[in-house]
Amino acid sequence: MLSRVITGTAAAALAVGASILPAQAKNITFLIAYGPGGGFDTVTRKLAPLIEKHLGGNVNVVPKNMPGGRGKKAANYLVNRKPNGRNLLIFNMPGHAMPNIIGEKADYDVRTIDWLARAAEFKYLIVTSARAGKFKTWNDVTSYKDKIKIPMTAPGTTGYLATAILMDAYGIKPKFITGYKSSSKYALGVIRGDGDLTILAKGSFRKYITSKKKNRQAFKDLTPLLEITNGPSQFGVETTGSLGKKELAVLGGDRMIGTTPGTPKAVKDKIANAVFKAVSDPEFAAWGKKVGRDVAPLNAAQTKAKALELFAYYSKFKSVLAASVKK
Amino acid sequence: MKLIPEHRQPTAWFLLAILLTIVAFIALSYTYKPNDRAFPLMVGYTAIPIILLDFLTLTKTKIGQKISVFFSAKTSEQIDQEADTTERGLGKELVVFLWMGLLVLGIYLFGFLPITPVFVFCWMKYRGAYSVRMSIYSAVSTLAFIYILFEVVLQYELYAGVLMEIFGT
Amino acid sequence: MFDSLIIGIDNLFSLNSILLLMAGSAVGLLFGAIPGLGGTTAVALMIPLTFGMEPFQAIILMGGIMAATSTGGSVSAILLNTPGIAPNAATTFDGYPLAKQGKAGMAIGAGATASALGGVVGIISLVAVIPIMKEIVLLFTPPEFFMLAIFGLCAIAVSSGDRLLQGLITAIIGLVVGFVGLYDITGTVRYSMGIPLLEDGIKLVPALIGLFAISEMINLAVKGGSIAEDTSSIAISRVSDGIKQVFKNWSTMLVGSGYGTFIGAIPGVGGTVAAFLSYSTQVQRDPDPDIEYGKGNIKGVIAPESANNAKDGGSLIPTLAFGIPGSAETAVFLGVLILHGIEPGQKLLVENEPLVFTLVVALTVSVVFATLVVLALAKYMAMLTMVSVNVLIPTVSVIALVGAYALHTEIGDVVIALIFAIIGYFMIRFNYPRVTFTIALVLGTLTELNFDQTMQIHDGDMTVFLTRWLSVTLLILTVLSLGFPTFRKKVRERNRRREAEASK
Known part of the structure; x- marks a missing residue:
């Protein structure tokens, strides 16, 4: 009796499911170190079919979420696979490098990953609430100094580290208000007046303020204070470069795709080629522009060099980083 | 006490x-x-x-x-x-825990697909005293339900067991 | 808002969506009718099905399930004196006597109709509150969230009824379990005992699958027999009489719906309390009944059934607006939303209005659809409860474990489900409420996090909770809700006295 019911339910479910999902064979697993819905998830899901397209043949690229340990779980999983190029992962740099830098246990080392390409990067911007109006310029911030409160994600996250390094460079000892789950949550925190200022990726900020959606109105209260760049400011505010802190321009994030170390050169080159073509695909660039992600393709060799450069740069701040995690 | x-x-x-x-x-x-x-x-x-x-x-x-x-x-x-006055002997409970424990252990060792029909069959045959035919029928339907739903429709790689991870490809 | 409503309706009226909604309603009815399964299990089990669906499709499926369970549950409550889910418990008081008198058809007709109307009232309330919710979004800062979480936690005590002390104990266990894993304030991994699986905390869905579905299977295995012990007299007749009765007693239905919406909206209280309250109020409002309550008065079916369906709309208010689930079922639903990249809470209403309205439309259609199905199929559904446990247990256990695994493709979650199944079994065995555990698990970290954030923002100044008007209001509501059991006790005593006088 019950089996009949179950079979019936199954049939109904299958009819529905089958109409929604096409059947696929599994060839390459494209790991996502975080849960569905986030930035890494969307980038990976956007890239998977493009990589398929440029690989040609009958290879399917199947995205798979493997959240855990702030991205460590997926990276550990990747390096423990057979080196056959069947598993890819978008690394979050410098986030994924952090355990290697501060000597936390991890199976992987970002310096030995077989890098394939870089998909996107982002740079930061310091924002405050226009409503509160406490700070008009960055100078106001530096004179206010130690009473500054910064809503932020947990200690050890990329945003926290960048803020810690930046504030350290200006001799400011801010008070972090931690525990926000995402950057849009802490941005909302600044708008509500939970804290004074915070750091946002330029892409997200642009998306918030230019959004035509009435719904995003609240975010229009955000106003930029300081841009992290050595070039001219896109937002008409002071930049770290113009204030003589050129070394800070590195602060940001890179989304770099890698595979299991020790992958045979022929296999690796073939995949690296397809992945690079995918990240350079005009369709990907157009999508990035639309959703506010700075698509920034790099090939395998450039990506490897970039990974080593980032590692060396953040290693200089080992003490700041270690302190922020231990706090 | x-x-x-x-x-x-x-x-x-x-x-x-x-x-x-x-x-x-x-x-x-x-x-x-x-x-x-x-x-x-x-x-x-x-x-x-x-x-x-x-x-x-x-x-x-x-x-x-x-x-x-x-x-x-x-x-x-x-x-x-x-209160519910059903007689619940500790022995009876331990036996059920053991069955469930073995199910989980079996899944861990051999994966979902082999264990599903075995468990359904054994439970119905030995705990439910159903006929072999009825037990096989339910075991196969349950397996088919799980296989078709998860592996075929949802493109899910169901856990294949730790033995497969060690000795398999 | 009307744009969003139109998008919502548009989302629903495609072949896929209607199939999904019907599948959801069917599953909801089935799981509602089989005692011990219930909506929480149904929603949890169907999660893997939603992988690969568009968010709105997932919402339609889940909406279909949630709206249909209490309607399904009323059938077993009436026919077999066994509430399909806890909120149907009050329905048994007059529903079962009616069934025994051969008026099962009327009772089911009235129950299902009251469910549909109550459900619609609840949903209308939800819609009415949505536009105001947007304005309130910025009002809620960490101190207010802390107070809201505390309010939810205290309401738990109310909802555990006669088992207050035990409800508190399981709530504390829920809090303890919630502490496991990374703490976002300090970035420390707590209580993981070196197990990598626990570093991200104990995941809600595997824990709930263990606690509700598998523990129930263990319980059945120990008890033996079939779920429904008395399967005689399930003849259905005069369904239309029941429908008429609801319209005749419209005020009973409306009061019940009001209770359902209001109590459903308080996080952590839920449909069971709403249904009982609605029932006891009905008894109070009707001091001179033509048929004594408890002996087959149709109004005793209408009151709780309209309340327990109205709570679906009500309990979604805190779920959608604050990410604070109003019940165990909405807690799992919350998980589904997050899974699909929809962050419930302040941002949802602001950014995903069409999705919210898709849910609203799905709930409305589903609650009506479920009622029609019940009216047509009540007889066959009741037969399901006669399925022998030895078919039910192995199949449901295996499918539930696959569900626990599939969410994160993490084999450790299967072990988590087993551990919680055993804990859950002992809770059933010793009559310790499981719902309080679940809600504490969800609210615990929220409480701690918002307290710590408040202290960080206001430099450790505790008076902030007393100087912000919204925070104070919530505090007062909390105190009032704690006084509620006493009030209920008084009501019960008065009723008892009245009954005693009446029988003299």
């Missing part, structure tokens, strides 16, 4: 297990920094008097009855009367 009537003693053991868990939790909390342990400690220390009060309601003492009435408007006798 003498103060607690025999039919309530299993509940008392359950409560004792909770109490010990809470004590262990409190001890573990002290290994964390003040910011990390403040809230857990508050919860832990609140738990202890509540558990002790519950212990008292299990006893035949006057104070226990008063506590019971205060919190539930009923004496523990009234609660006993309303």
